Amino acid sequence: MSEQHQKTIALIVAAGRGTRAGGALPKQWQPLAGRRVADWALKAFRNHPKVDESLLVVHPDDAQFYDSLDVKTVHGGATRDASVRAGLEALVGTGATHVLIHDVARATVPEHVIAGVIDALKTSKAAAPALAVSDALWRGEDAQVTGTQDRADLYRAQTPQGFDFETILAAHRSFDGQAADDVEVARAAGVNVTITEGDEANLKITTPGDFARAERILRGTMDIRLGNGFDVHAFEEGDHVVLCGVTIPHDKALKGHSDADVGMHAVTDAIYGALAEGDIGRHFPPSEMEWKDADSAIFLKHAVDLAASKGFTISNIDCTLICERPKIGPNAAKMISRMAELMGMDEDRVSIKATTSERLGFTGREEGIAALATATLVKS
Numbered sequence: 001m002s003e004q005h006q007k008t009i010a011l012i013v014a015a016g017r018g019t020r021a022g023g024a025l026p027k028q029w030q031p032l033a034g035r036r037v038a039d040w041a042l043k044a045f046r047n048h049p050k051v052d053e054s055l056l057v058v059h060p061d062d063a064q065f066y067d068s069l070d071v072k073t074v075h076g077g078a079t080r081d082a083s084v085r086a087g088l089e090a091l092v093g094t095g096a097t098h099v100l101i102h103d104v105a106r107a108t109v110p111e112h113v114i115a116g117v118i119d120a121l122k123t124s125k126a127a128a129p130a131l132a133v134s135d136a137l138w139r140g141e142d143a144q145v146t147g148t149q150d151r152a153d154l155y156r157a158q159t160p161q162g163f164d165f166e167t168i169l170a171a172h173r174s175f176d177g178q179a180a181d182d183v184e185v186a187r188a189a190g191v192n193v194t195i196t197e198g199d200e201a202n203l204k205i206t207t208p209g210d211f212a213r214a215e216r217i218l219r220g221t222m223d224i225r226l227g228n229g230f231d232v233h234a235f236e237e238g239d240h241v242v243l244c245g246v247t248i249p250h251d252k253a254l255k256g257h258s259d260a261d262v263g264m265h266a267v268t269d270a271i272y273g274a275l276a277e278g279d280i281g282r283h284f285p286p287s288e289m290e291w292k293d294a295d296s297a298i299f300l301k302h303a304v305d306l307a308a309s310k311g312f313t314i315s316n317i318d319c320t321l322i323c324e325r326p327k328i329g330p331n332a333a334k335m336i337s338r339m340a341e342l343m344g345m346d347e348d349r350v351s352i353k354a355t356t357s358e359r360l361g362f363t364g365r366e367e368g369i370a371a372l373a374t375a376t377l378v379k380s
């Protein structure tokens, strides 16, 4: 079959209860490196150029967790086998030619593991990743070694396990009993399975300690950027200032080519800085009359959109306004709300605070306001 006529579906089983992992929620809905376990597993397949669609097999009790997800779902069964079977039946008539059956609990699956399985399916009806056992193996009882086991041909099985769709559907329909995985089901139907390269990073979150291991794996693959921004605007005659998007009555105004929102400028420059994209002046030159008295939200939105276009999420913002007056405290909540809205962020990721300079320097003499900001951007 030509690659053009292939339709590869990621069938992600997520209907288990995660009892061994502990915690208040089933493990797939617990937080992991800023998202949930299931979000990471879905993302691994959604980002893969050779995977056409995903289907998530879920537990009916978990609707509150999966309802907001932009993915097709189907209810699973009481065992992993039953959940896989429910997923396969839901794919009948969809034109699926290949299916990659994956445990949601393997949220850290590396791209090359998925690619290895897809490549092997060009010449094989079934392929799955595994790692050769490298430790010596013992048998034991009551904390005593009772024997040894030859490890020469032993492998540790992983997922995604990939199959020609009709082959694995028929194998599951005819399978009677319980299987550890879909390779066992396929082999019971006489299907040969190719072993592809697994990875230690393809961890199955099973016990409580696995969350920290998975978090370390994901953090290790993240591109984390830090940027800073600093801005100053002098006072001139006027009756209000605009700070972090909020208009505050004052006995002076801030002087500037735009609306002189010194706080928003510092935050915008911090985002540009994290992207190594210069500063506001580079994108909106003061020499251009178009930006005279402009709303600084235009600059901030440009920086936010630029970050998104490069695949970055803004993880948090911290901005300090330096002035004696106006008092920032009473306005901080409104500023946080406006800035979070403009950046499409949760308010608890936006910090806006203030300090005086103890009447020292230009801010102490109330000649102007300075602002300092830090932005953390993450691409995963």
Ligand SMILES: Nc1ccn([C@@H]2O[C@H](COP(=O)(O)OP(=O)(O)OP(=O)(O)O)[C@@H](O)[C@H]2O)c(=O)n1
Residues within 6 Å of the ligand: 013, 014, 015, 016, 017, 018, 019, 020, 021, 028, 057, 076, 077, 078, 079, 080, 083, 084, 102, 103, 104, 105, 106, 204, 205, 206
């Ligand atoms: N009835 C079931 C049981 C398991 N699974 C899925 O199969 C995968 C592998 O199972 P395991 O890691 O054992 O998950 P749980 O069954 O959730 O964990 P536990 O055995 O600790 O309860 C998981 O992605 C799990 O959600 C499933 O979809 N339906």
Ligand SMILES: C[C@](O)(CO)[C@H](O)COP(=O)(O)O
Residues within 6 Å of the ligand: 080, 103, 156, 157, 158, 159, 180, 181, 182, 204
């Ligand atoms: C399919 C599997 O991931 C292969 O290693 C594994 O068998 C599933 O987890 P379980 O704990 O055996 O249910």
